[in-house]
Amino acid sequence: MVSRPPIKVVSGMPILGPFAENWENVQRFQAREEDIVIVTYPKSGTTWMSEIVDLMIHNGDVTKTQRGAIFERVPFLEYAVRDMPSGTEALDARESPRVIKCHLPVHLLPSSFWEKKSKIIYVARNPKDVLVSYYHFYRMATVHPDPGTFDEFLQLFIEGKIAFGPWSDHVKDWWKIRQQRDILYLFFEDMLEEPMREIKKVMKFIGKDLPEDVLEKIQQRTTFKTMKENHMANYSTIPTHVMDHSISPFMRKGICGDWKSHLTVAQNELFDEYYKTAMSDTDLTFRFD
Numbered sequence: 596m597v598s599r600p601p602i603k604v605v606s607g608m609p610i611l612g613p614f615a616e617n618w619e620n621v622q623r624f625q626a627r628e629e630d631i632v633i634v635t636y637p638k639s640g641t642t643w644m645s646e647i648v649d650l651m652i653h654n655g656d657v658t659k660t661q662r663g664a665i666f667e668r669v670p671f672l673e674y675a676v677r678d679m680p681s682g683t684e685a686l687d688a689r690e691s692p693r694v695i696k697c698h699l700p701v702h703l704l705p706s707s708f709w710e711k712k713s714k715i716i717y718v719a720r721n722p723k724d725v726l727v728s729y730y731h732f733y734r735m736a737t738v739h740p741d742p743g744t745f746d747e748f749l750q751l752f753i754e755g756k757i758a759f760g761p762w763s764d765h766v767k768d769w770w771k772i773r774q775q776r777d778i779l780y781l782f783f784e785d786m787l788e789e790p791m792r793e794i795k796k797v798m799k800f801i802g803k804d805l806p807e808d809v810l811e812k813i814q815q816r817t818t819f820k821t822m823k824e825n826h827m828a829n830y831s832t833i834p835t836h837v838m839d840h841s842i843s844p845f846m847r848k849g850i851c852g853d854w855k856s857h858l859t860v861a862q863n864e865l866f867d868e869y870y871k872t873a874m875s876d877t878d879l880t881f882r883f884d
């Protein structure tokens with residue numbers, strides 16, 4: 596494991612340095628009809644949705660979700676670090692139905708996902724909370740470069756010079772394509788507000804019909820508190836030199852509006868200015884409180 600490798604650029608997108616080595620295999624990846632792909636910009640609710648979907652395809656059977664850590668149960672397509680199976684290798688070996696984590700922008704999603712009409716669930720989160728969450732994740736996970744100060748990271752975020760590129764293009768492009776391609780587009784803030792409502796949308800979308808008590812169980816198993824304590828969901832089984840939870844836990848706060856305790860008035864004004872410009876050509880909106 597290389598510590599704090601620099602970001603690389605593949606097909607115009609900044610990506611974590613080691614991930615660049617497997618880029619050709621990602622683009623050649625063979626999707627299947629039964630695949631369920633959870634696409635997000637980083638720190639937008641990927642792990643939360645992964646746990647929900649994994650529970651759902653196992654009809655709420657909690658023992659099945661204890662079979663492995665979330666990153667084993669729901670492999671990360673782009674993942675590639677030396678001496679470890681890559682995301683594409685892990686997925687190739689997996690039986691269907693596969694649940695797949697992916698952070699790619701629309702135009703870089705491997706074409707086989709479109710050809711096979713795999714099911715795609717997109718989760719978006721307001722960018723101020725994404726920024727804060729991503730900053731702390733950069734600090735605790737050494738696969739990222741050093742984030743510098745919060746102010747420096749904010750600048751990188753605005754310029755789209757962080758892993759997976761500009762947040763605004765990511766959320767807007769997936770928003771644009773959602774109807775054309777029958778994508779379920781959800782929001783982190785809606786999941787916080789009324790988890791059951793969003794869980795039911797997921798169930799319908801993936802073609803399941805689960806009784807109310809099972810859905811209740813899924814909701815309870817996927818609260819922030821429960822997932823934070825669940826070693827198979829909270830990334831605590833990863834060695835400390837890769838993810839150091841004492842710097843910042845992966846399951847950090849799980850709320851909406853934490854940005855208020857991070858951004859100064861000046862930083863907030865700068866961010867609002869960026870947001871206004873970046874989002875001027877879309878009807879997509881976010882809730883920040």
Ligand code: PPS
Pocket residue numbers: 635636637638639640641642643724727728729731732817818819820822845846847848849850853
């Ligand atoms: S990653 O690394 O991109 O896969 O991260 P991702 O899972 O997308 O996002 C991590 C943030 O999601 C929060 N989280 C949750 N919030 C509420 N409820 C549940 N169940 C939940 N699970 C994960 C997690 O705490 C990170 O947000 P922050 O703001 O840092 O707390």
